[in-house]
Amino acid sequence: MPHTYEFPRPALTVDCVVFGFDGSGLQVLLVKRGIEPFLGAWALPGGFVRMEENLESAARRELEEETSLREVFLEQLYSFGEPGRDPRGRVVSVAWYALVRPDQHPPKGDTDASDAAWFPIDGLPGLAFDHERILAMALDRLRGKIRYQPVGFELLPKRFTLTQIQALYEAILGRTIDKRNFRKKLLAFDFLIPLEEFTGGAHRPARLHRFDRRKYDALAKRGFLFEL
Incomplete structure (x- = not known):
């Protein structure tokens, strides 16, 4: 009923x-x-x-x-x-x-x-x-x-440059980020894999990277803070 x-x-x-x-x-x-x-x-x-x-x-x-x-x-x-x-x-x-x-x-x-x-x-x-x-x-x-969990898996291509991921962060935050400081902090987490592939012209081509999902998941499970 x-x-x-x-x-x-x-x-x-x-x-x-x-x-x-x-x-x-x-x-x-x-x-x-x-x-x-x-x-x-x-x-x-x-x-x-x-x-x-x-x-x-x-x-x-x-x-x-x-x-x-x-x-x-x-x-x-x-x-x-x-x-x-x-x-x-x-x-x-x-x-x-x-x-x-x-x-x-x-x-x-x-x-x-x-x-x-x-x-x-x-x-x-x-x-x-x-x-x-x-x-x-x-x-x-x-x-x-994005301050404690990168979102590049969903918003970036499978292979990307460090310039691309910085552009993503700047677009979300609505402000510019210091290039050297950003890359130093990002690379310290060790979940980006540099590839033997490059993009751009003959002058200073940019190296492509991809996410290491296994390392990223392990780090995310423990928790981390990505301060910008």
């Missing part, structure tokens, strides 16, 4: 902040809403949680349905439940953030999203609902995360 609740139940949604790095700047994936409310406005990918699915399954389903993204790094961010945040009624949203490479994940709007596109972090349009607040919190989380 179904149970009758004494109190009304709020609706539950998921919203996803998808960060990307194009080699020079940090980007965010947005969708253009194809339905009301906020018809035609840009927003974070997301939607309502179905009765039979858990939160992560809902987030991954909405990402695939609205942007065609699949099998991406995804981590829970925070829950947003301010009354009035959604004009449709009392809606609580559990936010997630993802890290991907834009060149490997070209977006394609679908279901209730009429379009999907990458935007530079410093050139975003106005967002629907309270998505600007969600995005700001996700960016703060990412900036804090």
Whole structure:
């Protein structure tokens, strides 16, 4: 026999902040809403949680349905439940953030999203609902995360230069980093493997590197602090 609740139940949604790095700047994936409310406005990918699915399954389903993204790094961010945040009624949203490479994940709007596109972090349009607040919190989380756990696996190619990983950190932090100090601290952790491969022209070509996943996982398990 179904149970009758004494109190009304709020609706539950998921919203996803998808960060990307194009080699020079940090980007965010947005969708253009194809339905009301906020018809035609840009927003974070997301939607309502179905009765039979858990939160992560809902987030991954909405990402695939609205942007065609699949099998991406995804981590829970925070829950947003301010009354009035959604004009449709009392809606609580559990936010997630993802890290991907834009060149490997070209977006394609679908279901209730009429379009999907990458935007530079410093050139975003106005967002629907309270998505600007969600995005700001996700960016703060990412900036804090890179101080104790490198994120290059998701945002860099498999082979990269030290200049590329420094550009990534500068894009996330929004400021320049001293080159010599950054490389000294990064190489001290011993989870970067120098390769006998180079990129660039004949004058001072840059050596390529890759992550040693085994060493990285062991170090991450013990915990470390990468202060910049």
